[in-house]
Amino acid sequence: MKDPKAEVIHYLKHDRTLLGGRNLYNQLPTKNLALQRQMARWTDSAINIERLCYELAKAVGLEQRLLKIYTQNPVVQINAIEVDIDTDDTGSKDDGTTLDDALLAFDTENTKWNTGKALAKALGIKTSRRKKNEIWPDLEEARRALVAKQLAEIPGEVKASIKLRDQFPFLREKDCPDSLKLLVNELITSYEDFKDNQPKLHDLLQDDEAKALVDVVLKDYIENKQAWAELEHYNTTGQVLGEHPLFEILEEKERITRLETPDLAKEIKNLENNIGRNKKKGNTELVDKQEQYLAHAQAELAKRS
Template sequence: MKTKDKNAVLELLASHPKAPKARYKGLVEKLKELDGATPSQKRFYNAAMYSPVNLEGLEYDLKKLCGITDREVKKLVSANKQEVKDLDVIVELPEEIVERLKQVNLEELNYNSELKPLAKNISEALGVEPTSQKKVDLIAFIDGFIPKEPTQEELATAFTEALSAAPEDVKQGLKIRELYPFLNDDDCPDEFHTLTGKMVSAYINWKEGREELKALVEAGVSNEEIYAIANKVVADFKLNLDCHDELTHYQEHKQILGKHPIFAEKMLEEAVNALGTVELTKRQKNLRSYISRDQKAFDKMDDGEAKDKFGEKLQTWKDELNLVDARLEKIS
């Protein structure tokens, strides 16, 4: 990864907060410029609609691709705060007004006691004024700030575009061993056999989910129900593309790409094996320190998603330490 590209991505990640959709769009455009991004990443994020989950995944993929740590982002964010006076600050509505707007029925509001005060609150928060104080203009003014979910038609279109970005062999069905003959070789890494199983399952789930999504849209069910299925469909779609990238890369280069989680252990082992004695000893000391520190923090955390995520990180340190210990013992 070129230093210039890394710095550009880092600046975007640490830039002054924008509306989430605008941030997502800007990061997607940057991803498309990066040579290291896989074709499936570019296709998926370019075709997929914004969602908090997609934004989080995009930021994670960009950081991983460019070798950017959370610490680097936080450091630059802190530096940017020193220059905040020079920035064009994007003002957002206070959360209490946003929540009020989500529940309001404008036509039922009392003009004097509810409609005018609400319009005034928005004006004071954002520094903008309605066209006039007429009821029809106040309603139009307030309505422009009410958060709106995409329509069923918009949802259907967005997910159809995302899914249609799949390679032809994914859309038409998979004859995996014909597509990737190396799977029949005796020296084929075992992980690829597991990966192909996941690929088939993801394809089947994607196909079934797509039909279910289509039926839901036609039935006119709520957006919440559509989201529940659509998110799973997109996840299976992306998993299929990730598997496809791994298989294609190995077939062309006889080297593991290593972006899929199934190769995490193998890639970690290779990284440890590449270290010399001095580096291994230093890494061993650091890992023991990290584990001691994080274990104490982990034990104090309440059960929940945050603790589970933190526990995964802690286990990664432990797995690496086991490899480092074994490597040092072997070469001593």
């Protein structure tokens, strides 16, 4: 990455999506590895996107004043390929429709001739001296290819999330507790970590390395089981069980959010000191938690300034 700050500014101006920001943070040379792991578990919400923007700006040294300016302005979409679709039977015009959007909206039965012909031209499909029953199959084939391409590009964690929502329909409901939505990300992350690390045990020769990895694999396995238990319990009873470690973290973050601003500043200072001490002691698990609380507290303080 040639200029991380420029990339972050570009993201703040033109993207501001959770997936785009997370991918950008993963590429930053100054990224915090513990925070990177936490971000993998964040759900797509306005609060998390705001936190993500804050962490990106912090990582590249972008002033908070500039961050506010960029995030207060609307996102400016760029590089959209516009399709010059002529007027349909009603005389209306679809200005600004991207090529992919227009192709996905194509319908062999309902798309008007003028609209379909313009779309075919934009896609490079031959239209001269060809009738509707010759052009339409080409458009349908192009649409199928686009859908297949987009499905292939869906990240594994998104596909897993879709399957979970099929298995636990309450995750689709508006009154589903936010904690359970976060738990879905926790479940997917812990399973992916377990799947990645478990085979490595067979490749390790040194006992110390093996023991450390066993601890990681065991922790991921337990958290995976705990997450399943939470979802199964809610699915059966409609009540949150609340035994997964995530609930303790959420409760502490809520406590931090409720702090008055002077107390919040003190909390940040205390967390920074505690993290420094615990890093020296090698208490990685506690440091990971405290870094989550620190990031949350800093984002909360930034919102108030």
